[in-house]
Amino acid sequence: MSNPYAPPLAVVQDIVDPSAEIVAAGRGTRLGAAILDGIIFGALVYLPVMLGLILNGVTDRIFGGESTTEGLGIGLGFGALGFATWLVLTIRSLIRNSQTLGKKILNIKVVRADGSPVSLSRLFWLRNVVNGLLGLIPLYALIDHLFIFGESRQCLHDKIADTIVIQA
Numbered sequence: 001m002s003n004p005y006a007p008p009l010a011v012v013q014d015i016v017d018p019s020a021e022i023v024a025a026g027r028g029t030r031l032g033a034a035i036l037d038g039i040i041f042g043a044l045v046y047l048p049v050m051l052g053l054i055l056n057g058v059t060d061r062i063f064g065g066e067s068t069t070e071g072l073g074i075g076l077g078f079g080a081l082g083f084a085t086w087l088v089l090t091i092r093s094l095i096r097n098s099q100t101l102g103k104k105i106l107n108i109k110v111v112r113a114d115g116s117p118v119s120l121s122r123l124f125w126l127r128n129v130v131n132g133l134l135g136l137i138p139l140y141a142l143i144d145h146l147f148i149f150g151e152s153r154q155c156l157h158d159k160i161a162d163t164i165v166i167q168a
Helices: 027-062 070-097 101-105 120-134 140-149 156-161
Strands: 108-112 163-167
Touching (some): 027 070, 027 101, 070 101, 108 120, 120 140, 120 156
């Protein structure tokens, strides 16, 4: 029989188990995840636009060489649909387990520097928006990525957002 005066037994997910070892993701793995994310984005967004342009050129030749914009419109429409699909898939994956699609494939994820889960707002605002605005500064992107060669393996955008990329 349980004690009615005992404290509740709740699992608190934002407290990190100090005995769990956090292993930083390798530099090559992070690069691979970024490349995979780019390929996925390109396949969902740029490929339909390119196919629309090709379709536009093919229809021009078939129908007498007159310039039409139907293929371009179709390509842009499918590109917009692909972008919406990519956005939904990426946001769902980030909310569920702090991973982009490329990071999920390579079994790495983003967490706070202390190992606790990272919020979507921190990922979006600090790792992407602030970093994107700083990217307007000449050579910032190069400097940002060169920081990964430090001992902590954190890029500058990781330091800004107080995040690390670890093996999942």
